[in-house]
Amino acid sequence: MKKILTLVLVSVLGGFFTLSTYKLFIEKDNYTELNQTSVLTPIAVPVNYNTTNKNLTAESTIDFTIAAEKTINTVVHVKNTTVNSGQITLEDLFHGRRYQRQQIGSGSGVIISPDGYIITNNHVIDGAQSIAITTNHNKTYKAELIGADPKTDIALLKIDADENLPYTTFADSDNAKIGEWVLAVGNPFNLTSTVTAGIISAKSRDLLGGNTQSFIQTDAAVNPGNSGGALVNTNGDLIGINTAITSQTGNYVGYSFAVPSNIAKKVVEDIMEFGNVQNGILGITGSELNSKSAEKFGVNETEGFYVNEVLENSGAHRAGLISGDIIKQLDDINISKFSDLKGFLNTKSPNDIVNVKVLRNGTEKVFPVKLLKNSTIDFPVIGLLKEVSKSELKKHKTNYGLKISRLNNTYQSYWRKNGVKEGNIITAINDIKLTSIEDVEKILNNRSNDDSLRIELINSKGEKERYNFR
Numbered sequence: 001m002k003k004i005l006t007l008v009l010v011s012v013l014g015g016f017f018t019l020s021t022y023k024l025f026i027e028k029d030n031y032t033e034l035n036q037t038s039v040l041t042p043i044a045v046p047v048n049y050n051t052t053n054k055n056l057t058a059e060s061t062i063d064f065t066i067a068a069e070k071t072i073n074t075v076v077h078v079k080n081t082t083v084n085s086g087q088i089t090l091e092d093l094f095h096g097r098r099y100q101r102q103q104i105g106s107g108s109g110v111i112i113s114p115d116g117y118i119i120t121n122n123h124v125i126d127g128a129q130s131i132a133i134t135t136n137h138n139k140t141y142k143a144e145l146i147g148a149d150p151k152t153d154i155a156l157l158k159i160d161a162d163e164n165l166p167y168t169t170f171a172d173s174d175n176a177k178i179g180e181w182v183l184a185v186g187n188p189f190n191l192t193s194t195v196t197a198g199i200i201s202a203k204s205r206d207l208l209g210g211n212t213q214s215f216i217q218t219d220a221a222v223n224p225g226n227s228g229g230a231l232v233n234t235n236g237d238l239i240g241i242n243t244a245i246t247s248q249t250g251n252y253v254g255y256s257f258a259v260p261s262n263i264a265k266k267v268v269e270d271i272m273e274f275g276n277v278q279n280g281i282l283g284i285t286g287s288e289l290n291s292k293s294a295e296k297f298g299v300n301e302t303e304g305f306y307v308n309e310v311l312e313n314s315g316a317h318r319a320g321l322i323s324g325d326i327i328k329q330l331d332d333i334n335i336s337k338f339s340d341l342k343g344f345l346n347t348k349s350p351n352d353i354v355n356v357k358v359l360r361n362g363t364e365k366v367f368p369v370k371l372l373k374n375s376t377i378d379f380p381v382i383g384l385l386k387e388v389s390k391s392e393l394k395k396h397k398t399n400y401g402l403k404i405s406r407l408n409n410t411y412q413s414y415w416r417k418n419g420v421k422e423g424n425i426i427t428a429i430n431d432i433k434l435t436s437i438e439d440v441e442k443i444l445n446n447r448s449n450d451d452s453l454r455i456e457l458i459n460s461k462g463e464k465e466r467y468n469f470r
Contacts, residue, residue, distance in 0.1 A: 062181060064197055070236030071185045072193040073136045074168040075229055078109045078120050080128030108186040108229035114164040118157040119268055120228030121243055122148045125155050133159050136193045147271035150445055152259055153243055154267040168230055171237035173260035176200055182218055183232050184242055188225025196221040206339040214343025215257035216240045222256035231258040262347040276438055280350045280371025283314020288338040303336040304328045319369040329357035377437045381469055383408040396458050400435045401425040419459055428456040
């Protein structure tokens with residue numbers, strides 16, 4: 001019996017020690033190993049991409065430093081100074097005093113030639129009485145305004161430096177792709193050039209809805225003061241001039257817009273050669289297609305430009321375009337909305353040949369169209385003015401003037417009440433004789449909304465009349 005109790009006691013003690021050893025050493029080690037496994041072992045989740053995708057490898061090799069180094073010394077600070085008369089008091093009048101006050105505005109610009117030509121926005125230098133340029137190396141020069149185009153918001157300046165300047169070359173903005181990496185380079189507060197990166201978010205953007213713009217949209221950060229700066233690709237080539245942001249605060253909130261380089265280049269070349277912008281026109285009127293307009297016109301297409309009217313003797317008319325055609329492509333550029341068409345034509349000049357692909361009755365046709373010089377212009381208060389032949393001017397006993405092709409809707413009853421109608425000749429506006437559309441463009445560019453308007457015309461009786469509007 002004593003032996004049995006001893007055996008049981010030994011068995012119990014052995015089991016106790018065995019269990020203790022397991023708890024103390026073996027189970028602890030297993031617990032630790034499980035913890036490590038749960039932390040370090042990745043969880044496999046299916047995703048819709050291939051890990052050998054070459055695009056991912058390409059993105060990882062993008063080097064923004066190359067584009068930045070090529071661009072920062074070509075972007076300059078632009079300072080414009082205007083002098084305004086302060087409010088005059090009775091005491092000032094009594095003593096013959098008149099105070100003048102300086103207003104200073106600033107922006108950015110891009111050097112585009114070694115001899116000092118600089119491109120910027122028109123709104124950066126608009127109204128300036130003096131313009132100063134400061135380079136990224138803190139050298140300051142006095143700039144001359146060569147010319148400007150308010151419609152595209154592009155201006156051309158010139159400085160005289162004692163050495164060749166670093167400059168940026170134009171790229172083909174038509175080749176820029178949505179999703180492509182870009183850099184926005186500006187010199188906003190004369191703090192030397194700054195660089196931000198983003199992608200092209202969209203093309204052919206029209207901000208105001210007036211079918212007059214065709215911007216490149218990017219998410220690269222652009223703030224006030226960056227206007228007139230460079231938008232470049234990863235090679236450091238210019239694809240746009242930063243122009244605008246959309247914001248309720250006045251600061252960058254995610255969207256910025258640039259004038260495409262092809263439009264900017266065309267404006268600069270025309271200013272240097274002609275002193276103003278020479279636009280080529282197709283000679284059509286119409287509207288872009290969408291679901292609503294497609295239903296209205298009775299067509300199945302929801303993208304493209306629907307031709308309502310082809311102007312007589314225009315390039316489109318001579319080439320064979322007709323009402324009802326749907327323009328789908330100009331050269332190699334797809335046309336899905338009006339800003340696509342407008343943006344393309346803004347890069348073209350009179351006498352250029354454009355291959356117009358249209359959809360007519362379900363069949364695609366291509367027409368080579370010779371662009372003509374614009375011969376009409378819409379002038380506030382009066383209406384649509386048109387250039388006329390010398391023989392027609394002779395009938396009205398004048399050798400200069402433009403014909404009223406259509407009266408302004410708002411003032412139509414006023415004009416008709418005073419015996420003025422379509423076909424009458426406008427000979428001068430604000431004492432400037434009208435010999436061409438360019439004369440009217442210059443008047444519009446130099447006129448503010450508050451300026452008075454003096455109109456000289458030849459009425460239906462062949463009599464000269466003058467009208468003043470304030």
